[in-house]
Amino acid sequence: MKVLLINGSPNEAGCTFTALSEAARILEEEGIETEMFQLGKKPIRGCIGCGGCVNKGRCVFDDDAVNRAIEKAEGADGYIIGSPVYFASANGALIALLDRMFYAAGKCFVYKPAAAVVSARRAGTTASIDEINKYFSIRNMPVVSSKYWTMVHGNTPEEVKQDLEGMQIMRTLGRNMAWMLKCIEAGKKAGIDAPEAETPVKTNFIR
Numbered sequence: 001m002k003v004l005l006i007n008g009s010p011n012e013a014g015c016t017f018t019a020l021s022e023a024a025r026i027l028e029e030e031g032i033e034t035e036m037f038q039l040g041k042k043p044i045r046g047c048i049g050c051g052g053c054v055n056k057g058r059c060v061f062d063d064d065a066v067n068r069a070i071e072k073a074e075g076a077d078g079y080i081i082g083s084p085v086y087f088a089s090a091n092g093a094l095i096a097l098l099d100r101m102f103y104a105a106g107k108c109f110v111y112k113p114a115a116a117v118v119s120a121r122r123a124g125t126t127a128s129i130d131e132i133n134k135y136f137s138i139r140n141m142p143v144v145s146s147k148y149w150t151m152v153h154g155n156t157p158e159e160v161k162q163d164l165e166g167m168q169i170m171r172t173l174g175r176n177m178a179w180m181l182k183c184i185e186a187g188k189k190a191g192i193d194a195p196e197a198e199t200p201v202k203t204n205f206i207r
Contacts, residue, residue: 001031001032001033001078001182001185002032002034002075002076002077002078003024003027003035003076003077003078003079003080004034004037004072004073004075004076004079005023005024005034005035005036005037005081005082006037006039006079006080006081006082006094006097007020007036007037007038007039007082008039008084008090008091009082009083009084009091010039010040010093011084012038012040013157014119014157015119015152015154015157015159015160016082016117016118017157018119018152018157018161019082019152019160019166019167019170020036020082020117021036022167022170023171024036024080024174025174026170026171026173026174026178027174027177029174030174030182031178032078032178032181035076037068037069039091039094039097040065042064042065043064044066044093044096045063045064045096046096047099047100047103053100056104057074057105057107058070058104058105059101059104066100066104069097069101070104070105073108074108076112077112077181078113078144078177078180078181079109079113079115080114080115080116080117080173081094081098081115081132081135082116082117082118083116083118083119083128083132084118084120085118085120085121085123085124085125086124087124088123088124088127088128089128089131090118090128090131095131098132102135102138102139106139109141110139110141111140111141111142111184111194111195112141112142113142113143113177113181113184114135114136114142114143114144115143115145115146115150115177116128116129116132116133116136116150117150117151117170117173118132118150118151118152119151119152119154119160120153121153121155125149126149129149129150129151140195144173144177144180145176146170146173147168147169148165149169150169150170150173151166151169152170153166154166
């Protein structure tokens with residue numbers, strides 16, 4: 001079993017990385033393989049709604065991190081997506097990536113557990129968690145929680161490590177993710193299949 005952690009910060013070893021790393025450490029202790037995908041500082045274009053990705057599983061634009069992230073996501077059994085808080089919301093580059101990932105390759109996420117993690121100096125955390133969680137709720141994904149909202153506070157990695165409650169929340173998240181993955185695996189071995197999907201129905205409100 002493997003969890004893909006996406007660090008949605010442009011800073012490779014900053015506050016968001018510190019939070020994700022604590023969850024990853026626990027997952028590894030629980031026997032779950034982890035991989036960190038770093039968003040980086042290069043531009044990520046937004047979705048233009050062209051529909052060119054339909055049934056392809058890849059975005060038609062192959063000049064940024066999106067298709068590389070999709071390749072990593074396809075091999076994962078669970079996901080933790082982390083973001084710094086910028087102007088009371090998640091990093092815009094991460095949102096651009098998630099828009100295109102979940103539209104182009106949505107099928108690879110179905111029924112796989114996921115969690116959102118955010119880091120902030122002070123505020124905007126719960127709004128950012130809600131923002132990321134919406135991607136999971138549109139793809140039939142179980143959302144993994146912790147003992148409190150999955151956030152850390154601090155302006156530097158050193159300050160994040162001093163957020164003892166936040167670090168405990170990350171450890172609890174790691175254990176909860178490992179537990180859910182193991183439960184899903186045990187269910188599969190017991191012959192419990194994922195729910196059978198109905199034929200999609202779309203209702204347009206302007207006719």
